[in-house]
Amino acid sequence: xxxxxxxxxxxxxxxxxxxxxxAVLALALFEARRLLLRLPMLLAFALYVAWVxxxxxxxxxxxxxxxxxxxxxxxGPLLIGLAVLVCVNQAMLRSRRRDTERHFAVLMLRPWQRxxxxxxxxxxxxxxxxxxxxGQFGWMALGSAAVGTASTAELLVGPxxxxxxxxxxxxxxxxxxxxxxxxLTIVLFFFLLFGxxxxxxGGERGTRWLAPIVSENTHTAIPSNLMDRPAAWHAxxxxxxxxxxxxxxxxxxxGRGRILLGSVAAALALALTGGTAQTGxxxxxxxxxxxxxxxxxxxxxxxxxxxxxxxxxxxxxKPRTATWASVVDHVRSSTGGAAHTQPLxxxxxxxxxxxxxxxxxxxxxxxxxxVTVGTGWGGPRVPEFSAAVASVLVTGxxxxxxxxxxxxxxxxxxxxxxxxPDPMKSLSDxxxxxxxxxxxIVLSPTNPLQMTAGQTDVVRELLHEPAESAAAKVxxxxxxxxxxxxxxxxxxxxxxxxxxKEKDKCE
Numbered sequence: 446x447x448x449x450x451x452x453x454x455x456x457x458x459x460x461x462x463x464x465x466x467x468a469v470l471a472l473a474l475f476e477a478r479r480l481l482l483r484l485p486m487l488l489a490f491a492l493y494v495a496w497v498x499x500x501x502x503x504x505x506x507x508x509x510x511x512x513x514x515x516x517x518x519x520x521g522p523l524l525i526g527l528a529v530l531v532c533v534n535q536a537m538l539r540s541r542r543r544d545t546e547r548h549f550a551v552l553m554l555r556p557w558q559r560x561x562x563x564x565x566x567x568x569x570x571x572x573x574x575x576x577x578x579x580g581q582f583g584w585m586a587l588g589s590a591a592v593g594t595a596s597t598a599e600l601l602v603g604p605x606x607x608x609x610x611x612x613x614x615x616x617x618x619x620x621x622x623x624x625x626x627x628x629l630t631i632v633l634f635f636f637l638l639f640g641x642x643x644x645x646x647g648g649e650r651g652t653r654w655l656a657p658i659v660s661e662n663t664h665t666a667i668p669s670n671l672m673d674r675p676a677a678w679h680a681x682x683x684x685x686x687x688x689x690x691x692x693x694x695x696x697x698x699x700g701r702g703r704i705l706l707g708s709v710a711a712a713l714a715l716a717l718t719g720g721t722a723q724t725g726x727x728x729x730x731x732x733x734x735x736x737x738x739x740x741x742x743x744x745x746x747x748x749x750x751x752x753x754x755x756x757x758x759x760x761x762x763k764p765r766t767a768t769w770a771s772v773v774d775h776v777r778s779s780t781g782g783a784a785h786t787q788p789l790x791x792x793x794x795x796x797x798x799x800x801x802x803x804x805x806x807x808x809x810x811x812x813x814x815x816v817t818v819g820t821g822w823g824g825p826r827v828p829e830f831s832a833a834v835a836s837v838l839v840t841g842x843x844x845x846x847x848x849x850x851x852x853x854x855x856x857x858x859x860x861x862x863x864x865x866p867d868p869m870k871s872l873s874d875x876x877x878x879x880x881x882x883x884x885x886i887v888l889s890p891t892n893p894l895q896m897t898a899g900q901t902d903v904v905r906e907l908l909h910e911p912a913e914s915a916a917a918k919v920x921x922x923x924x925x926x927x928x929x930x931x932x933x934x935x936x937x938x939x940x941x942x943x944x945x946k947e948k949d950k951c952e
Contacts, residue, residue, distance in 0.1 A: 469558050473565035480532055480566055481573070489528035490573075491911070493521050497581045504585055506823030509760070510592055510666035514585040515599035518578045519658050522603030525574050526610030526657075527631055529567060529583050533611050534627040537618030557700030560619060564691040567611030574602040585703050590823070593761045594669040605683035606657045612690035619697040649800050654679060654723040661801040666820040668745070668759045671738055671797050673731040678723035685715025727800075735797045741795055758793040762820060766791075769818055772827065773826035775864040776834045777917045781923030784838040790815045791834075794890070809843035809891040815842060817890040825874035826834075828861060829888050832875060835860035836894065839927045843891050851949050852936035854896055855917065856926045858887070858904045859940075863915065868908040881905060899945025906942040915940065 453854045480486060494517070504517060509821055527574070554562070578600055585591060617626045620951075638656060654675065681869040689712040694738060695858070748757040748765050754773055756766035771789050779786060796805040807817060814839050818830050835848045835857045858872070864888060865871040875881050882901055887894035896904070907915050922939040925931060937944040 464573045465554060465558055468554055469565070471503055472554065472559065472562035472570075476536055476563055476566035477569040480529070480536060480570060483528075483532045483619050485526075485528045485532055487569070489524050493516045493524055493577065496524075497577065497584075501581055501584045505666070506826065507588070508590040508765075508822040508826075509585045510820065511586055511595040512593045513663060513666050513674060514582055514591070514593075515595040516661070517585075517604070517933060518581050518600060520604045520660070521581070522574045523658060526569065526607045529570055529607055530610040530614040530617075530631065532614070532625045533563060533567055534614035534618050535624060536566070536617055538622065540746060546915055555699065556694050557698035560615060560700070561700040562609075562898040563618075563810065564615045564694060566611060567608060567615075570633055571604040571607040571612065572776040574607050575601075576836055578603045592759055592764055593666070594672075596676045598675070598680040598777055601680045602658060602676075605680060607802065608689040609657060609683055612687045612694065616690050616697065618817075619694050622912065649673075649802070650675065650724050652724060654682075655720060657683065661800045663793065667735075667740065667795055667801065667803070671731065671735050673727060673799060674801075675723040675725070678719045680719070682716055682719030683815045684724055685712050685717070688712035689716050708812060722858060722932070735916070737802065738795060738797045742792065746793065753788040755788070756791045758818075759795075759820075762793055765822060768822065769830070771833050773816075773834055776860050777830055777838065778914075779860055779863060779919060780838055781920035782927075784923070784927075785920075787814060787838060789834070789837065791819065792816070792819055793818050795820050799912040801803065807891050811842055811844040813842050814838075815843065818821050825888065828865060828871040828875040829890060830867070831871075832857060832887060832894065833889050833891070836889070842930065846894060847892055850895060851929070852900075852931040853902050853927060853929070854894060854900050854935040855907070855933055855936045855940070857894070858896065858900070859907050859915065859919065862904070863912050869905070872908065873906070897933070897945075897947070897949060899947050899949070902945055903937045903940075903942055907940060910942070 500517075505513065519772050543559065580765065580920075582595065582600060586595065589705060613630065614627055617630060620626070659674075659679065689709065692705065692709045692712055695705065711897055734745075742759070743757065746757045746759055747763055748755075749757055749763070751766065751770040752774065754770065756769055758766055772793065773789060777787070780787075790812070792810075792815060795801045796807055807819075810817060814837055816833050818833070833843070836849075837843060838860070839853050839857050840846050840849065861873050861875070862868045873881050875887055876896070878889060883898045883904070885896050885901065887896055918940050919926060926936055926939060931951050934944040
């Protein structure tokens with residue numbers, strides 16, 4: 446008997462070059478859909494959108510400077526990034542939790558290709574965040590009150606932060622099999638962020654720019670050319686870092702090849718280039734320009750004439766000159782004597798020596814009939830400027846109002862507030878303690894004014910009088926009302942309201 450032995454052929458898998466990557470893309474789209482429909486992601490987006498809707502209309506009192514508005518879009522996406530980090534990490538560990546990892550061995554996708562698919566699944570989330578960022582910024586930018594110049598690189602920070610967070614989540618899943626790794630990483634991130642791991646070394650630059658988001662404690666807007674934030678280098682740094690982390694996750698999963706390793710090197714080079722450039726020292730030209738804008742703003746400003754007065758502003762704020770002129774016209778229309786036709790020089794001034802972190806006071810001008818206006822507008826800024834205009838029309842200069850503590854304060858405050866839609870609210874807004882009674886400090890673009898309790902009572906009574914009647918009395922007694930050392934009691938008598946019992950005495 447002849448035995449014929451035949452060798453069973455070994456099963457081999459043949460696959461076209463394009464098939465695995467088509468499968469990677471298909472898996473990435475599938476995981477992206479699941480990622481977006483996860484409950485933590487839905488809650489995060491709901492909170493993000495609610496935050497945008499709540500904050501955006503009142504940003505900078507509805508008069509935004511776009512060089513501040515672009516940075517305002519960066520903090521919201523951080524919430525999405527944290528949710529992405531946790532959710533994509535859990536998606537990567539799903540097969541281990543459900544004990545299905547061994548079944549993937551029969552599929553055409555290798556572990557490193559599945560890792561690449563999970564990394565790509567974060568891209569649609571980042572794109573959706575980009576749409577939200579554009580919506581938030583567009584809401585502010587398309588308003589007629591917006592001024593300034595935005596930075597595209599600043600707008601990219603939010604979506605790039607989401608990409609980086611997703612890449613970190615993927616890498617953590619390949620390094621640690623525990624689902625606690627992602628939450629612990631978030632805790633570590635906040636510890637480093639708020640624990641001084643990114644100090645402001647080198648002033649405005651330094652190692653703090655290694656953090657994903659670099660915020661500024663901005664007190665007032667400054668011209669965009671004086672900011673000199675390395676936003677483009679920072680965006681390059683975030684992109685390079687996100688690519689590096691994602692590619693390292695692929696390599697950790699078994700990915701090899703010259704193209705992949707070369708991509709890791711290129712991504713790392715991008716991160717190092719952006720990271721090094723963004724931490725460099727502030728250019729000397731920026732420092733010089735800031736000092737000039739603070740001490741000699743006229744060298745950088747453009748001026749326009751409206752109804753005899755001159756309005757000088759930094760180029761980005763030129764559209765606001767019409768609004769300033771409207772305030773001047775309202776205040777001047779209620780004055781008497783020569784003040785009724787007195788031309789003013791309204792000059793925009795800003796303290797920009799320290800950039801966005803500047804918090805210095807602007808000294809009052811000694812130039813006759815020059816009024817200072819800041820870069821902010823809307824809300825309390827309007828009555829503040831109105832009070833500055835009124836004080837110059839009454840005293841002749843901003844310098845002359847320093848230490849003012851007599852009955853002229855009543856005239857100044859009535860001129861500043863009587864034309865406002867809600868004079869009592871404006872009185873509250875312009876006072877440091879938001880009160881409408883007692884003594885208080887009155888805010889101003891330069892040195893503040895002081896109001897005694899008696900002066901407050903007189904002004905409050907005047908604001909309840911018909912504006913036409915009070916204006917007639919102001920014009921009729923203008924010379925005496927604006928005379929130095931006129932008492933509050935005498936001003937109240939001339940204006941036909943109850944005089945305070947106490948004498949003028951400012952704290």
